[in-house]
Amino acid sequence: MNILKFLPATILFLNLNCTEDPTGTIKPGEIWPDNNGVHINAHGGGILIHNKTYYWFGEHKTEGKAGNRANVGVHVYSSTNLTDWKDEGIALKVIEDDENHDITKGCVLERPKVIYNKATKKFVMWFHLELKGQGYKAARTGLAVADNVTGPYTFIKSLRPNAGQWPVNFSEEQKKAEYDYVMNRWTAEGRKAVKNGMYLKRDFEGGQMSRDMTLFVDDDKKAYHIAASEENSTLHIRELTYDYLDFTGKYVRVFPDESNEAPAIFKKDGKYYMFASGCTGWAPNPGRSAVANNIVGPWISLGNPFKGTQEEMKVSFHSQSTYVIPVMGKKDAFIYMGDRWVPDNAIDGRYIWLPVDFENGKPKIKWYKEWDLSIFD
Ligand code: GAL
Numbered sequence: 058m059n060i061l062k063f064l065p066a067t068i069l070f071l072n073l074n075c076t077e078d079p080t081g082t083i084k085p086g087e088i089w090p091d092n093n094g095v096h097i098n099a100h101g102g103g104i105l106i107h108n109k110t111y112y113w114f115g116e117h118k119t120e121g122k123a124g125n126r127a128n129v130g131v132h133v134y135s136s137t138n139l140t141d142w143k144d145e146g147i148a149l150k151v152i153e154d155d156e157n158h159d160i161t162k163g164c165v166l167e168r169p170k171v172i173y174n175k176a177t178k179k180f181v182m183w184f185h186l187e188l189k190g191q192g193y194k195a196a197r198t199g200l201a202v203a204d205n206v207t208g209p210y211t212f213i214k215s216l217r218p219n220a221g222q223w224p225v226n227f228s229e230e231q232k233k234a235e236y237d238y239v240m241n242r243w244t245a246e247g248r249k250a251v252k253n254g255m256y257l258k259r260d261f262e263g264g265q266m267s268r269d270m271t272l273f274v275d276d277d278k279k280a281y282h283i284a285a286s287e288e289n290s291t292l293h294i295r296e297l298t299y300d301y302l303d304f305t306g307k308y309v310r311v312f313p314d315e316s317n318e319a320p321a322i323f324k325k326d327g328k329y330y331m332f333a334s335g336c337t338g339w340a341p342n343p344g345r346s347a348v349a350n351n352i353v354g355p356w357i358s359l360g361n362p363f364k365g366t367q368e369e370m371k372v373s374f375h376s377q378s379t380y381v382i383p384v385m386g387k388k389d390a391f392i393y394m395g396d397r398w399v400p401d402n403a404i405d406g407r408y409i410w411l412p413v414d415f416e417n418g419k420p421k422i423k424w425y426k427e428w429d430l431s432i433f434d
Contacts, residue, residue, distance in 0.1 A: 081138065081140030081141055081429065082140065082427045082428060082429045083139070083140060083410050083425075083427070083428055083429065084426065084427045085374070085376075085407075085408070085409045085410055085411060085424075085425070085426070086375070086397055086407045086408075086409055087407070088407075089142075089407075089408055091134060091142045091143065091144045092141065092142065092143045092144060093144055095144070096404075096405075097113070097134060097142055097408070098115070098117050098118060098132050098404065099113050099114060099115025099116070099117070099132045099133070099134060100115050100116040100118050100396055100398075100403075100406045101115055101116045101167050101168040101169070101379050101396055102114055102115025102116070102168075102169070102379055102380060102394065102396075103115070103168075103169065103170040103171065103271065103272070103379065103380040103394075104380055104382045104394070105171045105172065105173060105180075105206065106383070106385060107173055107206050109137065109385065110135050110136070110137055111135065111136045111137070111139055111382070111385075112133055112134070112135050112145070112171065112206055112207065113133065113134045113135075113136070113142060114131055114132070114133050114148060114169050114170065114171050114182070115131070115132055115169065115379075116131065116132075116166065116167055116168070116169065117129040117130055117131065117132040117147060118403035118404045118406060119403065119404055120402060120403070120404050121401070121402060121403070122400065122401055122402075122403070124402065124403030124404050125165075125400060125403045126163050126164065126165055127151050127160070127162070127163070127164050127165060127166035128151065128162055128163065129147060129150070129151060130147045130148070130149045130150040130151045130160075130166070131147065131148045131149040131166070131169045131182065131184070131201075131210070132144075132146070132147055132148065133145045133146065133147075133148040133206075133207050133208065135207070138430075139382070139384070139392070139430065140429075145207040146207065146208070147208070148171075148182070148203070148207055148208035148209070148210050149166075149169070149182060149201045149208060149209070149210040149212065150209070151163075151164065151166065152212075156189075158212075159186060159188065159197075159199065159212065159214075159215045160186065160199065160212050160215075161189050162189075163189045163190075164186065164187060164188055164189040165185075165186070165187035165193070166184055166185070166186055166187075166199070167184065167185040167186075167187075167269070168184060168185050168269055168270050168271070168319075168379065169182055169183070169184035170182065170183055170184070170270065170271055170272040170380070171206075171272075172272050172274050172280055172301060173206070174280075174300055174301045175278065176278075176299065176300070177300050177301075178204070179202050179203070179204065179300070179301075179302075180202065180203045180204070180205070180206050180208075180210070181200070181202055181280075181300075181301040181302065182200070182201040182202070182203070182210050183198055183199065183200055183270065183272055183282055184198065184199050184201075184270070185197075185198060185199075185267065185268050185269060185270050185284070186198060186199035186215045193268065196217065196266035196267055196268050196286075197215045197216060197217055197267060198215065198216065198217075198218060198267040198270060198282065198284060199212065199214070199215040200212075200213045200214050200215070200302060201213060202302070213302070216264060217260065217263060217264025217265055217266060217267060218264055218265050218267055218282070218284075218293075218295055218304045218308070219264060219265050219293075219295060219304055219306060219308055220261075220262060220263060220264035220265075221261065221262060222306045222308070223261075224257070224293070224308050224309055224310045225307060225308065225309050225353070226309050226310055226354070227254060227257070227310065231253050231254050231258075232258075234250075234253055234254070234255075234258065236250050236255045236258065236259070238255070238259060242288070248314055251287065251288075251290045251291075251313070251314045252313045252314035253313075254287070254310070254313070256286075256287035256288050256290065256291075257286075257287050257291075257310070260287075265286045265287070265293060265308075266285075266286045266287060266288065266289075267282075267284040267285075267286060267293070268284060268285040268286070268289060268318065269284065269285040269289075269318035269319050269320065270282060270283060270284035270285070270320070271283050271284075271320050271321055271322060271379075271380065272297075273322040273324075273352065275324070275352060276324070279296065279297075280296075280297040280301045281294055281295060281296055281297065281322075281352055281353075282294075282295045282297055282304070283295070283320045283322060284320070285317065285318040285320070285336075286310075287310075287313075289316060289318055289336045290313065290314050290315075290316055291310050291311065291312065291313045291314060291315070291317075292310070292311040292312055292317050292320060292333070293308050293309070293310060293311070294308060294309050294311055294352065294353055294354070295307070295308040296308065296353075309353045309354055311354055311356050312347075312356065312358070316335055316336045317333040317334070317335070317336075317345060318333065318334055318335070318336050319332075319333055319334040319377045319378045319379060320332070320333045320378070321333070321378045321379060321380050321381045321393075321394070322352075322381070323381035323383060323391050323413075325389055325391070325415075326389075327350075328348055328349070328350060329348065329349045329350070329351070329352050330346065330347070330348055330381075330420050331345075331346065331347040331348075331349075331356065332344060332345070332346055332362060332378040332381065332393065332420070333345045333346075333347070333378060334373065334377045334378055338400075339398040339400040341372040341373050341375050341376060341377055341397075342371070342372070342373070342377075343361045343363070343370060343371050343372075343373065344361055344362055344363050344373040344376075344377075344378060344422075345358065345360070345361065345362070346358075346359040346360065346361070346362035346419065346420055347359055348418070348419075359419045359420070360419075361373075362393075362413075362419070362420050362421055362422050363421075363422050364414075364421045364422065364423050365423065365424050369424065373395065373422075374395075374409055374411070374422075374424055375397050375409070376395030376396060376397050376409035377395055377396050377397075377398065378393065378394075378395050379394050379395060379396050380394040381393060381394065381413065382394055382410075384430060384433060387430070387433045387434070389415075389433075390412075390430070390433035391412075391413040391420075392410050392411070392412060392413065393409075393410065393411045393412070393413050393422045394408070394409075394410055395408070395409040395410070395411075396408065396409070397409050411423065411424065411425060411428075412425070412428065412432050412433065
């Protein structure tokens with residue numbers, strides 16, 4: 058038999074096997090090609106699990122510094138194994154022909170998250186929105202809805218939530234306090250005022266600021282919108298209405314004046330866990346974690362979840378949290394999903410995905426250069 062005759066077919070077979078490998082590996086920080094060989098473009102993302110498929114929604118970035126703004130929209134990919142991702146196109150497109158539209162091309166549209174409402178059969182996307190040309194002043198959250206998971210999503214509205222409503226955990230004394238809004242926020246006096254809700258009071262009538270955000274659907278199907286508010290000093294956990302298209306008005310302040318952003322929430326054994334970061338823009342900082350028996354708190358800090366050298370822990374393996382993925386078909390298997398931002402060439406941002414470990418009831422994230430889902434077995 059002439060072996061050489063069969064060699065090309067064998068090579069082709071092996072190649073095909075490689076690309077279709079159901080147990081591919083995850084290489085944090087490396088270029089991550091999609092089904093077309095193009096680096097995945099879904100930053101500040103989140104995952105929706107629907108019909109046994111993972112859908113990864115994220116910010117579509119473009120080249121250069123200007124690529125941090127929304128020039129295209131929200132990109133979506135699908136996968137059944139978390140390693141091979143199919144480009145499903147742009148789920149929500151920015152508006153090209155109306156300069157005054159909330160999501161006009163060149164606005165800032167960040168951290169989109171999608172949840173599915175079983176009762177209305179709608180896919181609901183909330184995101185952080187900054188109006189074009191206003192820097193990060195607007196601090197709004199935007200809503201878009203679709204009938205199909207991959208879209209097209211239709212923009213519905215953007216707003217500052219909970220106008221005219223007090224948080225559940227706000228005392229009568231805090232409601233009555235008067236503030237000198239021009240005082241230095243970083244003095245001891247300023248910090249005390251912020252902790253007591255100075256910015257919340259300032260924004261009471263117009264609605265609360267809403268920047269870095271995530272969504273969380275609980276087992277009872279109630280959904281929550283979790284965002285950095287009050288000039289990024291304080292997280293707000295806000296209950297959404299039954300259709301997920303609005304706020305019920307019930308919300309809590311979490312970690313007032315502790316400057317948390319990039320929140321990501323998951324639930325394990327009836328407890329709620331949160332990852333977050335400090336506020337240093339695109340630059341990484343020491344990550345944070347917290348636990349609660351109830352989604353609305355009280356939340357208890359569990360410190361930096363990253364476990365490595367001091368240098369690695371200071372920068373969270375050079376990443377910032379964005380979501381935690383519950384792995385289908387595996388018990389207690391969760392993946393930390395973080396962004397390694399490249400602000401000077403936004404499109405080159407990388408993804409840091411690492412398994413979440415538990416040590417003495419605390420979630421821990423260790424570095425793996427290359428790993429696969431068998432780590433959870
Ligand atoms: C980060 C935030 C990002 C983006 C960036 C802009 O702190 O997490 O989503 O808003 O700031 O500087």
